[in-house]
Amino acid sequence: MVNAGAPAITWATPAAITYGTALSSTQLNASSTTAGTFTYSPAAGAVLSAGTQKLTATFTPTDKTQSTQTASVTLVINKATPTITWPTPAPISLGTLLSVLQLNATASVPGTFLYNPLLGVSLSAGTNPLSVTFTPTDTANYNTATASVTITVTGGTTGSATNIDIGTTVSQSGVKRLGMNIAGQAFYDSSQMLRNLVFRNPGFEGEIWQSILKCTAVTTTSCTDAHSVVSMAGELRPGGDLRVHLWWREGHDRYSDLEHRGVG
């Protein structure tokens, strides 16, 4: 953003940084074609909160005949992800309940740990996964983090396991990843899909109408659809147009544009 008047200030929008990164010349790098000095707010070394923050530069030209100029840019500061440290626990024997000896993850910032399985659970023999979800106290600046380790439970027998044999027999080919329905946009709904936030008739256009009627009663010149909500959108306005296509189930399309004699 450049204020009107000389000297001009050039300051490109800086790349996003992660919370905890102090402001430096990487972000505070405004320049001018005129000699002078820049002061910034916030200043170098400041650590800003996550979100979109405004940075302002004030340029004081060496040439005192020129006026002081300001410019600003926005800086996106992403939340940081805490570092979780969780050493792989030593093997335990069958029947040993999980305790703080195993569920002992630590994080780089304050917060709470939710383990799965929970404290006091007895695991089965073999390799068991343990996971933890860490929720930082400062959720404004830090993301939730997860970590997992495995623990070996010794003893017991292997006879209770389910064995899965994976050979070379092809079960299905041409498999693709599972898909997803996106949705259209409707007012009061939660699905704001488009970049253009003005999504309802942004071009001030008209309407077209196409409706399928099933004839539950007929005459030689009419078809009645008993469904109450199959109806017209209103009176035709000047410039409007109505066409009727008949389609008979006995054969292929026998389209014909027929004269409209009235809609009731």
Next chain:
Amino acid sequence: MTINFAAPSAAPKVGDFVIIHMKFPGNPQAGWWTSTSGGATLTAEYSDLSAETPGTQALRVTAAGSGQSATVASYFDSYTTRSFVQMKGQYQITFKAKGVGGTNQVGLSFMRNLASSNLVYVNQTVTLTSGWQDYTYTFTANETGTAIGPAKLQFAVSGASVLLDDVSVTPVTVTSSNPTPFRDEVVDTLKTLNPGVLRYNDGSNTGSTIDNIIAPAFARQRAGANGASEYDDVALGLHEFLQLCQTVGAEPYYNIPAAASPTEMQNLIEYLAGDSSTTYGAKRTAMGQAAPWTSVFPVIHLELGNEQWNWGTFPGSAINDPVAYGNRVATVFGAAKSSPYYNASSFDLVMGGWADVPWWNSQEMASSSNFDSVSVAPYLYYTLNDTSSNEAIFGPMFAQPEMQDSVSTGTMYQNGQYAKSGNTKLVVYEVNLSTLSGTANQATLNGAAASVGAGLTVADHMLLMVRDLGITTQNLWALPGYTNSFTNTSTGAAETTPLFGSVIDMGGQTNLRRPTYLAEQLANTAILPTMLQATASGANPTWVQPLSTNDSIQLNGAHEIQSFAFSDGANKRSVIVFNLSRTTARPITFTGVNAPTGAVTVGQLTSANITDTNETNSTVNITTTAISNFQPSTQYSLPAYSMTVFTWQQ
């Protein structure tokens, strides 16, 4: 209603169908909130248009007379008490306008209406020139999750007359990673999911035409098929949808209006597959896509209509007769296949079916031809009545996929048999839980339909349909969609079910993902083109699922362990294993030449409680562990109600 017409050569019969087409030019302010006073008017302008507009109308605001004023406003993010769009960074308001009387001034404002105040971003008077001109205004927003309330863009005119057209409010920055017209947060969410297919069906499209579907956004008309009033919402365009599919690497699955004519179908094939010298290929090129879309995607799925059997929900856009619809499919898809631009390997022409009524599908197939697939939507768990324990809720929920897909009495199993006998294949156009009625109270309903258990159920269902029925094209319903109404059949209380959206919001106040999304995301990290047979032996625990009042689910010998193995034909291998026990961790081992060995990455979805949700906090998460020396013969314990994915290089 009754439609009258000149007597045709053959007399109409009961059961015939009539398709009505109408055009309603005018009413340019539809979809906008308006006010006028002092005799000001809002009318359509058809001739004095900007040379750059792709549309055929503009809005004329006449308020130059003494005491006259008018406003037109557009709102978004208007869901009560929640926000699905938090604005961050620089935005721009753009519009075309022309002053045609009085002061030529228009008041432009953009604000967020908070509960106690307005967050005003733009509020200024713009003096328009007497010729059409583009106007752009920028502002910066920094909403961090607490800006809850509708956002409003408004034009206010008093003592002037103006023409307005082609309005947008968009982020200023367009990144190379998202060249689509979709929000960055939507694209990022889909990229993380990595879907194989994206489907788009929109009720706003059912009364549309192919020409309207492929029109630029500012020229696209509203389209109606039923109801007594005009439609206000404009459907997403086909071009935009295909851009989205291309960006996230998914095959497109697109529903065209059921009333589309054979000629329209041929035009669509030409639009998708014709070169730029063709009439419709040129339209595609004009939208910015020179190469045929068939060169972008391995296959494009096109379905005629949506849920033709569901006439009660979609009157006016349904040919609710399986024989008639089957005939129509034969005609319209026959036209597609006669197009010189049609290539069988590039298209999957889909006839819509009815998952719950296999007979209906057999009637359609018997009366039709020229289709490649039959689509079904095998939803689960329609009713939630027995909530006496977690076992009462999740025992039947976990048994239902196997009951539907893998047992000869299951409806999906029977649909598979019909498809096999008709030498066609099934596709799943929608699937999810559909828990919309029952006697469950709100708290219990939340802990069931949005739970980690629900996520596991849907993923298990989809994978069973791949393994046991060979259905390789499947689409979860849906990406967005915060809640739906739930009918409490006991108390009559107004409840909501946390369906069908698989996310809470994308870049809104939470940015949280529901377990259904996480389960599909995890499955997609493992799915490879070839599914290998995975055979369970040993303990292979089962349970007897007694008859439940939840969907009348009953199954003897329901399997707790379900496994799905994959190969890319080269070195990549993976296996997905579910433990559907509600209470007990189960150990597994592996054997076979394609068993996981050595350096194995283990992804897992479970939670401390089977009822855990992500409705308010990120409680349910995928965890990932790297094991450097995985021994297939060493027991690996699967937590109760868990989905575990092993991936490795052979």
